[in-house]
Amino acid sequence: MLATSEWERARGAGHFTGTAMDHQDGYIHLSGADQVVETARRVFGGVTGLTLLTVDPARLGDELRWEPSRGGALFPHLYGVLPVSAVVAAEALPADRPAADAVAALLG
Template sequence: MIYKLLPATEWDDARAAGHLAGTAVDRQDGFIHLSAADQVVETARRHFAGATGLTLLTVDPARLGDRLRWEPSRGGQLFPHLYGPLPLAAVVAAEALPADVSADAAVAALLG
């Protein structure tokens, strides 16, 4: 599985639209940023420190086809990037993160 961390309001918008077109940063970069299980806690720490009202999506990469590419990013690590909208059918779970703990700690707790 791969993961997408985003504000809950953007997840609400995606459900209403029937797909996730990406966050503002995703649209700016031309692809949807995703993380592998061993990357998502650091993503939360770096990009969502102090943020509340977040949702963690668990995404089945097999449902994304050839629009999913693993490309070098932070420190040369390969990250999953989705070129095109994220279909709701690829999201196998959506977990709201508790507001009373840091995003990285909440993600770590969810992933066990």
Template structure:
């Protein structure tokens, strides 16, 4: 599985539309940023420190096809990038993070 951490309001909009077109950073970079299991806590620490109102999406990469590519990012590490919208049907689980716990700690507790 791969993961997407995003504001809950953006997930709500995606569910209504049937797909996630991406966050502001995704649009800027031209692809939807996703994380592997071992990358998720670092992503939460770097990009969501102090943020509240977040949802963690668990995404089945088999449902994304050829638009999913693993490409070098931080320090040359390969990250999953999705070129095109993320279909809601590819999300196998969506979990809201508790607002009173730092995002990285909440993510670590959820994914074990």
């Protein structure tokens, strides 16, 4: 998930270089399908103007690594830029619902 404005800039550039948090940690934070609702709740609570990206991990190569994170669960971390060509779907989340609820409805 990222701000819709960031997704629009990434589409124009052909890649996404990450958020301030990603730059601080040294990789782009991603979530698996079974993790994204909780990520939306914890990280994006109260945030509007988001787009949920679905990424094909096969298009990321060796720069994608599954590493322990929240509660020891393995999370996908991308050590490089996210090419727009790896994004197979982009869904703008409705602004009138909490991000976690909107993501759950999309995945449901």
